[in-house]
Every structure is written in C-alpha cells, then in structure tokens.
Amino acid sequence: MEELIALLNYLVKHNEDHAAEILELADRARVLGEQDAYDHLVHGVQLPRDSNTSLQAALTTLEVGNVPR
Numbered sequence: 088m089e090e091l092i093a094l095l096n097y098l099v100k101h102n103e104d105h106a107a108e109i110l111e112l113a114d115r116a117r118v119l120g121e122q123d124a125y126d127h128l129v130h131g132v133q134l135p136r137d138s139n140t141s142l143q144a145a146l147t148t149l150e151v152g153n154v155p156r
Contacts, residue, residue, distance in 0.1 A: 088153050095146040102135035102142070109135075 113128035 088149065092146065092149055092153070095142055095149070099139050099142050099146070102139050106132045106135045 109128055109132045113125050113132070116122075116124040116128060
C-alpha cells in the first residue's frame with residue numbers, strides 16, 4: 088500500500104511539473120505571436136491537472152482507508 092501511495096504522490100507532482108513546462112511553452116508561443124499554438128498549449132495544461140483530480144481522489148481514498156485504527 089505504501090508503494091502505491093508513494094507512486095501516486097509522485098505522479099501528481101510529475102503531472103504538475105509537466106503542466107508548468109507546458110505553460111512555459113505557451114508563453115514562448117505567445118511571445119512569438121503564435122496565438123493558435125498558445126491557445127492549444129493552454130488547453131493542454133488542463134489535461135494533466137484534470138488527471139491530478141482523479142489521482143488525488145484515489146490517493147485520498149487509499150490514505151483514508153490506510154489509517155491505523
């Protein structure tokens with residue numbers, strides 16, 4: 088159980104790191120005047136963040152179910 092929780096924590100951070108990287112790319116596209124690319128990249132940031140919502144819910148479920156009684 089501990090390994091699964093650790094992996095989920097890692098994936099949540101990993102996804103957020105990727106979202107931040109995508110935002111940096113979006114900013115670069117905007118500076119270059121590539122508005123369509125910017126819009127697509129900004130939309131793409133939401134995908135790992137949406138995934139994190141599900142991963143966080145799974146993590147919370149596992150942590151709550153793993154509380155010593």
